[in-house]
Amino acid sequence: MSRFFPTPDECARHTIFPGVHIRTCATDRLMVSVVDLEPHAVVEEHAHPHDQVGMLLEGKAIFIVGDEQKTLQAGDVWCIPGGVRHKVITLDQPTRALDIFTPVREEYL
């Protein structure tokens, strides 16, 4: 097993909302979450003290962050400071995103 190159089968897996499946790995200070969202899935509005950045890898999704709303596609990036409420809704296709958190979200290890 590599120290530095985690494979998908070595990651922790969680279903965090219906149709929203994550696999995670982490350093002491950073958590990587690869998020697979089914069509018409909803990440319900929530907030956490962790800073969160990410990129949409495949598909499309409506992101609502604070008082802003934008439909994102592959290559689009988000930067969400800790404490800011956010929600995500996918459209009619499977969607994949990469999220990174600091500090590590212990509940996703």
Next chain:
Amino acid sequence: MSRFFPTPDECARHTIFPGVHIRTCATDRLMVSVVDLEPHAVVEEHAHPHDQVGMLLEGKAIFIVGDEQKTLQAGDVWCIPGGVRHKVITLDQPTRALDIFTPVREEYL
């Protein structure tokens, strides 16, 4: 200008090694760097106190991290604790990677 959805033209840009171009954005605690590497580019061996995670988005590259070496392709992930030496070499195609650092690398703002 969005607080949460930075566009490429709003990012800072740097060429950090010959043929290695980055655009960055950040929260207080996380820096996102979209890295475009030309064919046969080299990120010379280096280390920094920041933790670094990332994903290869397009292309292929040889990653040497600590005492491990692996050829990565799109979708592959790395987790590099602070202080661990690393080097990257692209092959014969343009390659794109996403890197995230904590703390923010002030020199890339």
